[in-house]
Amino acid sequence: MNNNVNYHQYKIALQKIADIKYASAVLQWDQETYLPKKGNDARGRQIATLNELAHEKFTNKQLGELMNELILSDKLADREKRNVTLSLEDYHKSKKLPSSFVRKMSETVNKSFHAWVKARHQNSYNIFQQPLQEIIELKKQEADLLGYENHPYNALINDYDKGLTSTILDKLFASLQPKLSLILEKILASQANDNNILRRHFDKNTQWDVGIEILKRMHFDFDVGRQDISEHPFTTNFSSKDVRVTTRVDENDFGNMLWSCIHEGGHALYEQGLPDEEYGLPLGEYCSLSIHESQSRLWENCIGRGLSFWRHNYAFLQEKFPEQFKNKTVEEFYATINKVRPSLIRTEADEVTYHFHVMIRYEIEKLLIEGSINAKDISAYWNEHYKKYLGISVPDDANGCLQDVHWSHGSFGYFPTYSVGSLYAAQFYFAINNSFPNIEELIANGDTLTIWDWLKKNIYKHGRYFNSEELCKLATGRELDPQYFLQYLENKFL
Amino acid sequence: MNNNVNYHQYKIALQKIADIKYASAVLQWDQETYLPKKGNDARGRQIATLNELAHEKFTNKQLGELMNELILSDKLADREKRNVTLSLEDYHKSKKLPSSFVRKMSETVNKSFHAWVKARHQNSYNIFQQPLQEIIELKKQEADLLGYENHPYNALINDYDKGLTSTILDKLFASLQPKLSLILEKILASQANDNNILRRHFDKNTQWDVGIEILKRMHFDFDVGRQDISEHPFTTNFSSKDVRVTTRVDENDFGNMLWSCIHEGGHALYEQGLPDEEYGLPLGEYCSLSIHESQSRLWENCIGRGLSFWRHNYAFLQEKFPEQFKNKTVEEFYATINKVRPSLIRTEADEVTYHFHVMIRYEIEKLLIEGSINAKDISAYWNEHYKKYLGISVPDDANGCLQDVHWSHGSFGYFPTYSVGSLYAAQFYFAINNSFPNIEELIANGDTLTIWDWLKKNIYKHGRYFNSEELCKLATGRELDPQYFLQYLENKFL
Numbered sequence: 001m002n003n004n005v006n007y008h009q010y011k012i013a014l015q016k017i018a019d020i021k022y023a024s025a026v027l028q029w030d031q032e033t034y035l036p037k038k039g040n041d042a043r044g045r046q047i048a049t050l051n052e053l054a055h056e057k058f059t060n061k062q063l064g065e066l067m068n069e070l071i072l073s074d075k076l077a078d079r080e081k082r083n084v085t086l087s088l089e090d091y092h093k094s095k096k097l098p099s100s101f102v103r104k105m106s107e108t109v110n111k112s113f114h115a116w117v118k119a120r121h122q123n124s125y126n127i128f129q130q131p132l133q134e135i136i137e138l139k140k141q142e143a144d145l146l147g148y149e150n151h152p153y154n155a156l157i158n159d160y161d162k163g164l165t166s167t168i169l170d171k172l173f174a175s176l177q178p179k180l181s182l183i184l185e186k187i188l189a190s191q192a193n194d195n196n197i198l199r200r201h202f203d204k205n206t207q208w209d210v211g212i213e214i215l216k217r218m219h220f221d222f223d224v225g226r227q228d229i230s231e232h233p234f235t236t237n238f239s240s241k242d243v244r245v246t247t248r249v250d251e252n253d254f255g256n257m258l259w260s261c262i263h264e265g266g267h268a269l270y271e272q273g274l275p276d277e278e279y280g281l282p283l284g285e286y287c288s289l290s291i292h293e294s295q296s297r298l299w300e301n302c303i304g305r306g307l308s309f310w311r312h313n314y315a316f317l318q319e320k321f322p323e324q325f326k327n328k329t330v331e332e333f334y335a336t337i338n339k340v341r342p343s344l345i346r347t348e349a350d351e352v353t354y355h356f357h358v359m360i361r362y363e364i365e366k367l368l369i370e371g372s373i374n375a376k377d378i379s380a381y382w383n384e385h386y387k388k389y390l391g392i393s394v395p396d397d398a399n400g401c402l403q404d405v406h407w408s409h410g411s412f413g414y415f416p417t418y419s420v421g422s423l424y425a426a427q428f429y430f431a432i433n434n435s436f437p438n439i440e441e442l443i444a445n446g447d448t449l450t451i452w453d454w455l456k457k458n459i460y461k462h463g464r465y466f467n468s469e470e471l472c473k474l475a476t477g478r479e480l481d482p483q484y485f486l487q488y489l490e491n492k493f494l
Numbered sequence: 495m496n497n498n499v500n501y502h503q504y505k506i507a508l509q510k511i512a513d514i515k516y517a518s519a520v521l522q523w524d525q526e527t528y529l530p531k532k533g534n535d536a537r538g539r540q541i542a543t544l545n546e547l548a549h550e551k552f553t554n555k556q557l558g559e560l561m562n563e564l565i566l567s568d569k570l571a572d573r574e575k576r577n578v579t580l581s582l583e584d585y586h587k588s589k590k591l592p593s594s595f596v597r598k599m600s601e602t603v604n605k606s607f608h609a610w611v612k613a614r615h616q617n618s619y620n621i622f623q624q625p626l627q628e629i630i631e632l633k634k635q636e637a638d639l640l641g642y643e644n645h646p647y648n649a650l651i652n653d654y655d656k657g658l659t660s661t662i663l664d665k666l667f668a669s670l671q672p673k674l675s676l677i678l679e680k681i682l683a684s685q686a687n688d689n690n691i692l693r694r695h696f697d698k699n700t701q702w703d704v705g706i707e708i709l710k711r712m713h714f715d716f717d718v719g720r721q722d723i724s725e726h727p728f729t730t731n732f733s734s735k736d737v738r739v740t741t742r743v744d745e746n747d748f749g750n751m752l753w754s755c756i757h758e759g760g761h762a763l764y765e766q767g768l769p770d771e772e773y774g775l776p777l778g779e780y781c782s783l784s785i786h787e788s789q790s791r792l793w794e795n796c797i798g799r800g801l802s803f804w805r806h807n808y809a810f811l812q813e814k815f816p817e818q819f820k821n822k823t824v825e826e827f828y829a830t831i832n833k834v835r836p837s838l839i840r841t842e843a844d845e846v847t848y849h850f851h852v853m854i855r856y857e858i859e860k861l862l863i864e865g866s867i868n869a870k871d872i873s874a875y876w877n878e879h880y881k882k883y884l885g886i887s888v889p890d891d892a893n894g895c896l897q898d899v900h901w902s903h904g905s906f907g908y909f910p911t912y913s914v915g916s917l918y919a920a921q922f923y924f925a926i927n928n929s930f931p932n933i934e935e936l937i938a939n940g941d942t943l944t945i946w947d948w949l950k951k952n953i954y955k956h957g958r959y960f961n962s963e964e965l966c967k968l969a970t971g972r973e974l975d976p977q978y979f980l981q982y983l984e985n986k987f988l
Contacts, residue, residue, distance in 0.1 A: 016543050019539055023517050023521055023543075026521055026540075034722075036719055036720050038718045041733075042733030042735055043732070043736070045509070046516055046732070048513075049513035224532045225530055226530050239537075241532045241533050241535065242529065242530055242536060244530075279536065
């Protein structure tokens with residue numbers, strides 16, 4: 001057996017499967033940006049067919065045998081071996097799900113996504129409840145098919161960050177919650193009142209132009225990417241040479257668009273920086289969702305809500321919106337964008353209270369998957385815990401449990417990665433500060449290249465070679481430690 | 495064997511194949527509208543994989559056996575039988591092309607399309623020549639694989655209109671050419687000089703709004719379709735509930751956008767009107783490219799360049815462009831949009847000279863496929879025949895043989911359907927006039943519903959049940975007769 005030929009065959013097979021998956025991603029991107037109103041049904045079945053097909057091709061027995069042979073031959077170069085090893089892991093996992101199940105999931109997700117859009121527009125949780133319950137049942141079934149230790153939710157979390165478990169998260173959140181509450185209390189006691197200068201009229205087209213310019217200043221490459229409008233901002237990619245972000249523009253809230261651009265831009269830089277030559281292979285993929293979120297949260301918060309970044313960029317905002325920012329200093333702007341206050345909407349939350357939003361969703365997901373509660377109980381649980389953790393009353397479900405798209409997509413286990421990602425982000429930012437003690441000065445002078453280079457070298461280029469923990473250790477010299485994040489908050493807010 | 499179960503299996507299989515083909519169409523649409531500059535390579539391979547896959551699935555032996563069984567059982571309802579019969583025809587044809595050939599064609603087309611875009615921008619035929627020659631070689635190979643009578647070009651024409659041959663076309667064009675020359679001569683002798691009132695500055699955004707409104711007035715349904723910008727206008731669809739047209743806007747030539755909208759709109763109405771319940775099956779597909787072009791040419795010319803249409807719609811143009819159309823009567827507008835004069839660009843040609851453009855392309859294609867000339871000879875042949883047929887000198891290849899996208903797409907045999915479609919259009923329009931002698935009055939009163947209804951009943955609803963000739967006979971009572979078209983021209987221009 002010629003080993004080179006075998007590896008080549010493996011690569012061809014994986015890349016064709018990637019073609020199908022990326023095609024499905026194009027159809028999903030189009031669904032959320034440009035699809036005509038009544039095109040849903042056909043689109044749903046087209047996506048389902050592609051997903052089913054990719055799954056069928058990937059779980060093909062011959063491909064499994066080929067990969068086993070390759071591993072046993074032990075003649076692969078290091079990166080080749082890592083590719084095949086990871087593909088085999090994926091293969092064994094995928095084998096546990098029948099193609100018919102994959103199709104069913106895809107069809108149900110399509111239905112529940114559209115039910116969610118409708119429910120949210122009509123502010124009626126009822127419309128979403130039954131489709132959501134169907135998704136929950138399928139996710140329970142998926143957990144059983146995949147197998148798990150301790151808790152069925154672990155099977156799902158594992159999809160977003162290999163090795164992350166509810167035991168780890170329980171411990172993490174249990175330790176984080178009282179500390180965050182204390183920090184929050186202190187901030188609220190000391191924080192000056194202000195009026196939010198971003199909540200007034202900002203012209204849509206000008207906002208759009210600002211978003212594009214900020215993405216450029218972050219080094220988002222429009223030759224290998226683009227931005228469009230969607231109801232819910234997201235990042236997707238169809239190769240590292242075609243990475244797309246979306247945003248939404250609220251004419252009465254400038255912050256909405258601005259931080260969605262920077263957040264998604266952070267995701268996009270990661271995808272644009274992945275090794276192009278590994279198209280369709282594990283080493284061309286991102287490490288984990290937690291690391292992906294670390295990239296968006298690093299740009300959104302550590303950089304994008306930092307004073308240094310705006311010392312350089314605020315003049316541009318003033319130029320684009322002279323009326324709105326007249327007589328407002330950069331310090332006032334900075335105070336506004338870092339105002340800490342319990343609020344209803346996760347994506348608009350400050351860096352401190354954000355994690356209470358995540359914890360509530362995490363708890364609900366765990367209870368749903370273990371079967372302790374059902375779709376019908378979500379709204380009540382949600383509202384009760386917003387009162388408990390954040391001290392606020394939820395006026396309606398549109399501002400409550402209907403605000404996020406994730407469950408309608410069947411994404412259970414995704415939310416915790418936002419918090420874990422924020423912790424990684426703080427730790428990475430600390431490491432960057434260690435390497436470049438003058439980093440704030442550099443940023444204030446308009447240099448974000450230094451950070452981008454660090455991320456390329458320490459995060460992007462590795463693809464999926466390491467898992468989250470290994471990557472963190474390699475990049476920062478230490479395992480994930482929430483202390484960096486808490487320290488970051490104290491430095492910034494207290 | 496349960497026949498219902500078999501038909502159901504056949505339907506499921508065909509619909510999944512349609513899902514893959516439509517997915518490929520989405521990727522192609524995106525490629526021509528929104529793809530980032532450097533996304534080409536990955537996109538090319540993704541489309542190639544989907545095309546290869548659809549072909550593999552469709553030429554699966556078991557599917558062939560299933561269809562044979564269904565036909566032999568003779569227990570199918572009439573429409574079911576027609577579906578299976580047509581699918582079997584397609585199957586036997588597809589079987590002649592290996593999947594590897596389909597992939598190769600798809601990859602080569604991608605390469606040559608991008609070479610063509612570049613060649614056109616740089617006005618350098620050299621860039622396109624070699625990739626085009628590769629396409630030509632593949633098309634010759636395709637003709638050989640498919641098999642043919644008399645001339646290899648017939649194998650390719652057959653793809654666009656089953657039964658149409660170079661013998662028929664030779665005869666048709668040989669008879670049409672002197673008659674058209676005579677008509678042209680008479681028109682040029684009698685036609686008043688005018689200055690083209692559409693060639694001045696027309697604001698882009700307002701043009702766009704006009705295009706959208708005209709599409710609406712044609713009954714294009716934006717709930718099941720949309721319009722976008724592309725370099726070369728086209729219509730595509732991903733189901734009859736998702737039909738998309740594209741246009742281009744030239745700020746210094748209003749006609750460019752306007753007639754592309756109406757032309758593509760005619761195509762789109764056909765696709766939106768195909769039987770939705772036959773998704774993925776032959777009866778859900780259009781009859782032939784000739785009939786498809788009859789729909790675009792009917793709207794573009796018989797209606798869209800008619801005085802009646804503008805008697806109703808000109809006020810709207812004047813309202814949108816008060817400055818440009820001030821002091822211009824609808825009759826002056828009508829004269830401008832029907833000015834006959836030999837010109838360089840096919841898509842901008844009048845209804846008379848248009849067919850000389852087609853004939854030249856037709857002749858070139860025939861010579862290329864039979865091997866009498868090669869890619870390197872096209873430019874000279876082109877320029878010589880523009881002189882001969884139209885009496886004009888071609889200044890450069892951008893305004894000559896680089897103007898059309900078709901060859902770069904591997905579409906050989908497509909061009910003749912534009913002329914044949916125009917003939918069908920005139921004959922259909924005559925039949926509509928027969929059924930509604932007051933049709934011009936109706937149109938002048940803003941009623942295009944009557945025409946749309948006639949088309950739905952006589953063309954759209956049949957899908958692919960009949961071939962072009964049968965459909966024409968059913969709709970007009972006679973076989974295709976160029977006399978209707980010549981009569982139409984004489985009535986209009988002489």
